[in-house]
Amino acid sequence: MQKTLFISDLHLTPKRPDITDCFVRFMRTEAIDCDALYVLGDLFDFWVGDDDDSEFALKIQAEFRQLTLAGVPCYFIHGNRDFLVGRRFARRTGVTLLAEEHVVDLYGQKALLLHGDTLCTQDVRYLAFRKKVHQPWLQWLFNRLPLFIKRKLVSKIQQDIRQDKQHKAMEIMDVTPDEVQQRLQHHSVSLMIHGHTHRPDIHRHSYGTRVVLGDWYEQGSVGVFTPNGFTLEKRAF
Structure with missing residues (x-):
């Protein structure tokens, strides 16, 4: 069966082995049989850099390497938590950025x-x-800090993010419809697929369709695209 799979917002972390276990099962039993896998950001709760040599980081990279060596193309778009995924990660895993x-x-x-x-x-x-944080000079500087310092900085950033989200209205953290329409028209397409908002749904408008992938906090979430269309599916932990 022809199918292309999409995932995002897994927020993988050693603190959530249930998410990691679900991800590993998905990679070994589902992704291995697909035409291509697209990861649309926030694979990690936070990626401190390609020099992360922790057992957890190496384990996740090994899963991607096993998939790409089996001949399954895998593509990655940076999210707001893993924008530091770089060329070394791509070389080790076979993933295309x-x-x-x-x-x-x-x-x-x-x-x-x-x-x-x-x-x-x-x-x-x-x-x-x-x-x-997307300024090249700042990323260059951050990537050259010792790993233990980067981890401390990331811990502080994560704490600030959690506090900031507590004081934001949900509407502010959702997409702006006019922006969606503008992006679709700019690229001359009628279908958009994204994550980030943690509000899985398929929105159909006069100007096109917007598919929102789900997060992996309470269950796995997979977008499945076949020649017959798109479905959003859940995977139990």
């Missing part, structure tokens, strides 16, 4: 893929933070 907006042909239908954070234009504070 894509631009933050990528158009793909899915069995004759073109689709725009992205993480989804840039669609949330009302979240002004986050977008300002995103612009700052």
